[in-house]
Amino acid sequence: MNYFRYKAYNEDLGHTPVENIFINHYMPDAPGDYVKVYLLGLKCSYSLQNNYLSDEIIAKTINISVEEVQKAWKYWQDQEIINVIHTEGNNDKIVEFIDIREKVLNIKGKETKPAKNSVDRIIMARQNSKVRDMFDYIRKISGRELSQNEIFVFLDWMDDYGFPPEIVVMLIEDCYSRNKKDLPYLKQVAKNWFDAGVDSQEKAIEYANRHKEKWQKYSKVLNFLRIGRQPTAVEEEMLQKWFYEYSFSDEAVLKACELTIKTLKPSFSYIDKVLSEWHDKNIKTIDEIEAYLSRNPSKDNKDGAKAPKRSFNNFKGRTYDTDLLKQRLLKKSRGELSE
Structure with a gap:
């Protein structure tokens, strides 16, 4: 041997x-x-x-x-x-x-699926050339290797939401184009797409364009009010209402913003009050708004829009005899008048 x-x-x-x-x-x-x-x-x-x-x-x-x-x-x-x-x-x-x-x-x-958060799931998924290309492309635009957690999330979108690899890539590209790369944000966007019924590239493009248009409108308001942050949930609900429920134009909403700038404390609540009033009165166009404000100038001052000028006319004024005052001053200068 x-x-x-x-x-x-x-x-x-x-x-x-x-x-x-x-x-x-x-x-x-x-x-x-x-x-x-x-x-x-x-x-x-x-x-x-x-x-x-x-x-x-x-x-x-x-x-x-x-x-x-x-x-x-x-x-x-x-x-x-x-x-x-x-x-x-x-x-x-x-x-x-x-x-x-x-x-x-x-x-x-094997016929059975591997565990949800096991590496075997990743290995099996990568046997599909489209899935493998999806991960490779996302890694390329991310400029780094993907974590297991990220990969599991993307696979979850495919399994739970029915997103094909092309939709996952489009969603990532859309968020990255707005410099939104954190995973919680991506997960929320994926849920929004699913809730909106996005299940094809055509619907994804349509939804992404609507989303872009919406945030362009919202940004005009935030920039006008010099708010350098994302709107809160309550503020976003108001923005949604003004532009899409009330169907006000950008110019109309910004006109309401002009009014709140004149107040002591500019706020979304004040803008909402103004726009709700215009909506209730069926005042929509910028011409109708200008005409309404010209007929009701006090509306510019509503809720303290312009601080009222202070006046002392309510006090009873004193009357003085100027000749008598001159004589008293002359005597005082000669020492003829005691204090």
């Missing part, structure tokens, strides 16, 4: 194969120390000379506690890319590294 072995003169000159699937899908969201533990163990698994390394030595090598090393083994076992086999009679164990590529092939052959 022949025995074969490969003799390496310098271990540092060797190499350890790390699968791209691990780098792309398992490494990004894993704690950094856990990745170090995995790579150190993987290196030993390929070595014929130094394939034993205790948890204590690993802990000292990467400067962490033994407890953290043990947590790392449990983490990777939960990810189903290693098997930890405990031997009987001592504290030794065998850490068996699983070929992730083979695992992927097994996943493709």
Whole structure:
């Protein structure tokens, strides 16, 4: 019987194969120390000379506690890319590294869906070329690798909302074009699209254009009032009412804004009061508004729009005899008049 072995003169000159699937899908969201533990163990698994390394030595090598090393083994076992086999009679164990590529092939052959937040779900989804292109494009416009959490959210949109990959890409592009990149915002926009019945590229384009037009209108009001922030939920409801329920033009709404600028405390509530009054009186066009204000000039002063001029006419004035005053001043200057 022949025995074969490969003799390496310098271990540092060797190499350890790390699968791209691990780098792309398992490494990004894993704690950094856990990745170090995995790579150190993987290196030993390929070595014929130094394939034993205790948890204590690993802990000292990467400067962490033994407890953290043990947590790392449990983490990777939960990810189903290693098997930890405990031997009987001592504290030794065998850490068996699983070929992730083979695992992927097994996943493709399974009929059951992988767990919702498992890497297997990502791997299976990427078997679809359109989904793979979607993730690659989003990564490109993001300028970074996507986190597992982001990928799971995008897959949720496809599963829960029925969005095809093209819709997901359009939604991301629309938000990014407005410099809105945080995940909670993206999730809210996705829900809005779903509630609006967006399920095709044509509907997505139509909805995005309406959304753009809406915020252009809202921005005019915010800029006029010098509000450098997003409107609150209550303010946004008012804006929606003015432009789309009352159907006022941009000029009409800005005219109401002019009136509130003259008040002591400009507010959305005042604008809402003005526009509600015009709506109730069926005053819509800017010409009708100007005519209404000219007939009712007091409307400009409503709710303190212009502070009233202060007058002292309500007080009874004193009357003075100027000749008598002159005589008294003359006598006082001569010392003829005592204090």
